[in-house]
Every structure is written in structure tokens, then in C-alpha cells.
Amino acid sequence: MRPRRNLTMDQQYLAIAMLQTGRSQTEVATELRVSQSVISRLQQRYRETGRVTERCRSGCPLATSHADDHYIVNNALRNRMMNATQLQARLREVRGTQVSRQTIRNRLHQRGLRTRRPARVPDHTTRHRRHRLAWAREHLRWTRDQWASVLTFYIFHKYVCMYYSSSYSFLPACQTWHE
Secondary structure: OOOEOOOOHHHHHHHHHHHHOOOOHHHHHHHHOEOHHHHHHHHHHHHHHOOOOOOOOOOOOOOOOHHHHHHHHHHHHHOOOOOHHHHHHHHHHHHOOOOOHHHHHHHHHHOOOOOOOOOOOOOOOHHHHHHHHHHHHHOOOOOHHHHHOOEEEEEEOOEEEEEEOOOOOOOOEEEEOOO
């Protein structure tokens, strides 16, 4: 079994106590199932600082807390169409945390959430809306027989397939029906 690379606080204090009683670094490492270099670094740090906690690290601290990260991910999952700019504005508005759009993207990527592009953008012009409304009104009161002359549905296991008459202008569709 591969040795662990880090120790809990209790294990660190235990390792220091074992070293102070005269045990070797190798013995302590074997007992705690870590490599000898982990114990060596721990002992060196304890000699220099008098503590077992990690030294201050260089680098920029994280701009978001764990709660902010959780909020970003939950918001992205609840509102799938929100982009990074909208998530950034929502985070600033609700939690008062100012971060960049790239930070939002990084937090989502860390949780395995990636962007996606829709296969086809729906038509949203006024002209298209008028045509769609006119089509809906025209077909609002159609009977089953009228629809049967144009469409045929087949259900096979979990698939619902729709076939249409070539004389009528529908888009072909065959989609999975989720229960």
C-alpha cells in the first residue's frame, strides 16, 4: 500500500512527541505509514518555527470561501443558462463577494461543470414569433384525425418517434422520452 503524503494535526503532534522521546525518523514514518521525508520536513519545520502547522505560503489567497464556491456551483446548476458574468453579478449581489469571471469559471471547472453550446439557437425575432403564433392558432382546434393525416407516432421501449407527411412542413424529430 502506498504511504500517505500528509498527516492530520494529531498525527503531527504525535510524530513530534515520538521524535522527542528518541525514536528515529524512519521508525516514526513506518508507524504512521508515511514516507521518511514527510517526518523529516515536519521535524525541520518544528525546529525552525516551534510549531507543526504549515508555514505561510506565497501566492495569492483564494478570492472565494468554501461557502462562496458552494453558492456558485448551486446557482449554476439551478440556472443552467446563466453565464459567468451573470453568476458573478449574482454572487456580488447576494453574498457581497467581488470576483472575476475567470474565478467563476475556475470554480465551476473544479467541480466538473463545463460550458456547452446549444446545437441550434431558436429563432426569436418578432417575425418568427408572429409566424409561430399564427401556426399555433391555425392548428389549435385540429382533431385527432387531422393530426393523424400528417403525423404518426410510434413508442418503442423508451423512445418516442414521430414521422410526418412530406406534404406538410414539420421538422423531423425522434427524441428520448425520460420518465
